[in-house]
Amino acid sequence: MFDVVIVGSGVVGSGIARELSKYDLKTCVLERGTDVAVGTSKANSGIVHAGHDTKTNSLKSILNVKGNAMFDRLSKELDFPFKRNGSLVICFDESDIEKLEALKEKGDNNGVPRLEILTKEKLRELEPNINENAVAALFAPTGGIVCPYEMTIAYAENANANGVEFVFNCEVKNIIKSENGFTIETSKGIYESKIVINAAGLFADDLNNMVSKNKIDLVARKGEYCLFDKLAGEATTRTIFQLPTDLGKGVLVTPTVDGNLLIGPNAVDIEDKSNLSTTQEGLDEILSKAKKTLKEVPMRQIITSFSGIRAHSSEDDFIIGEAEDAEGFINAAGIESPGLSSAPAIAEMVENIVIEKLNPAKNDKFNPIRHGIPKFREMDNEERKNIIKSNPSYGKIVCRCETVTEGEIIDAIRKPLGAKDLDGLKRRTRAGMGRCQSGFCSTKLVNILAKELNIPVTEVTKFGGESNLLIGKNKEI
Template identity: 70%
Template sequence: MFDVTIIGAGVVGCCTARELAKYNLNICVLEKGSDVAVGTTKANSAIIHAGYDAKPNTLKGKLNAKGNAMFDELVKELDFPFKRNGSLVLCFDEKEMPNLLELKERGEKNGVPDLEIIYKEKILELEPNINENVFAALYAPTGGIVCPYEMTIAFAENAATNGVEFKLDTEVVEINKINDKFLIKTSKGEIESKVVINAAGLFSDDINNMVSKNKIKIMPRRGEYCLFDKTVGIMAKMTLFQLPTKLGKGILVTPTVDGNLLIGPNADDIEDKCDLSNTREGLDDIVDKARITFKDIPMRYLIKSFAGNRARGNKDDFIIGEADDVKGFINAAGIESPGLSSSPAIAEMIGNIVVEKLSPSKNENFNPIRKGIPRFRDMSEEERVKAIKGNPSYGKVVCRCETVTEAEILEAIRRPLGARNLDAVKRRTRAGMGRCQSGFCSNKVLNILAEELKIDKKDVTLFGGNSNILVGKNKEI
């Protein structure tokens, strides 16, 4: 019997698991994927929004700025990539200035600090590559960028080392409330729990609708992105938004925390929650609209396009709280943008609900500190020499584009909730995320996984399930 079972190991589920680990509770996280952060969390804009966009007095408005302010301390504790690079909302038409001023006023009501309206001369001084037609901008210095999957992995690892049990490849198929407990039927057996937290992202409506008469609906909204090589990552220092108009929110241009350049997303409402396809029309539209912001989009340095689905709810706000008709069942549903930015505050909110219900004592042994995998590419020459002397595997570079060593890959496999497939290694080390997109290193990573996990090479997968990479041997001549 678990005290708390969290369904979904995305950023909200893992943040919540770590928050609840601060108490003496028996906690379980169920995830149908082969790893944490494999849903919406792994494919988004990676922006920590300042908090001016959400309407005041909504959950989005209340939790965004609060969550944003929590990141500095969380980064110190959990050691994940994060940078406060600031953001600009660009206005290209003087007639649209009332909308920009309204956005500033909204942000101030939401508690966003240090918002400022700046004009063309200052904008081009800060960001010389912006289109010279720009008139004004809303400057938000608290805006930031993060690696969303590394952040989620950090929360999950810290939760696991503090006693939270993670069950991966475990899909929830039925939930029944029996007296004062829940019976959760999964693809790997049954689980009993006093409290259930629904953090299932795109599928949070399915989970809610298993137990509650108050039905919710999640409507997937696909967003496509273009990712550019680090060679052009310095073209933008801040995250550059276009002022929303009657034609939509526009396309953002931003550096990534790892030094790439990212543009996107568009917004395409679809039916299939698993449809992550890119379209020629969608990518062309992204590039055309990005040219409103930038003088030149460096298409020759494009290394990858991808898509992610946002969990857009039917309430036009986050759906957080205990179901009225099912006590002990707590929703964290409809967590679309600014969900990533708000996730620490969402976890705290859910934690308070659980503490009020179960009255657990504080976990005096809770350790908030988690250290990330040391990155060889970030080390000084002196540090590299020392690392190789201590562990010769640091002297074997596996991924040339991202300078990832065998030592880093081995640690990614051996850590709590360690990598079990190529994509899991990629999320923890960036092996395969560079210019060649794993063209040179995938076979080496596959061999390391097979040897370390003591499995046949044909059993190594790309992302779990039936995504096997090798199907047999070439005929020997």
């Protein structure tokens, strides 16, 4: 019997797991995928929103502003990349300046600090590549950028190091309320728990509806993106939005924490929650809108496109709290934008609910510090000499585009909750994320995975399941 079972290991589920690892609780995370951060948390804008555009007094506004302020501490404790680059909301018509002023007033009411309306001239000083048609902007200096999957991995690794169990390839089939808590039927057998936390992302409505008569209906809203080479990363230094619409914050242009340029997303409601395809129509749409933001969009520097799906609630707010008719079943559902920005505060909110119900003792062995994999590309020559001296595998470059070494790859596999496939390596080290998109390094990565996991190369997959890369050897001549 577990004290707490968390369903879902995205940034919210992993964040909750980390917070609960501070207590003497028997906690388990069940994940239907092969790794953490394989759903919405792996494919989004990576933006830490300031919080000026959410409805005042909504959970989104309260948790966004609170969560934003927690990133500096968390990024240091958990060693994930985060930068406060600031954000801009621009408009193209003098008559829309009053809308910026209304947005600022909303942000002030939400508690967002240091918001400022910039003139056309001041805007040009900050962002020389801004389109000449932009007439004003709302500047939010507390806006930031983060690597969403590195943040999730950091949360999960720290939770695991502090005693939380993670079970992968474990799909929840049914949840039954029992006298002592819940019986959770999964593809890997039965789990019993006093409390269930529903952090299942796109599928959180399915879980809630298994136990509660108060049904949740989540809409899968897909967004498409274009990622540009690092040569295009200086097209802007801040995250730039256009005035938001009813469908969201619209197409943004932003640098990433790794130095790339990212453009997107659009917003298309879909039926199939697994549909991560991109379309020419969708990509043309976001690039066309981005050209309204920047003087010049470096089209030749696009290295890949992708899509992500967020769970939109008909209530247009986060759904967080204990189900009224299922005591001990706690929802963290409908976590769409600004879900990533709010994740630290969501984790604390759920933590407080659990602590109030179970009143556990503190975990006196809790260690808040997690160290990431050393990044060879960020080291100076002296640091490189020292790490190669202590571990010669750091002297062998595997991914040339991103300067990732064999040592980093091996560490990524051997770490707690380590990589088991190519995408897992990519998220932990950036191997395969450069301009050649793993054209040169994939063979080496497959061989290292096979050796470290002690499996044939034909069993190495891209993202688990049946995504095998090789089917056998060529006939020898």
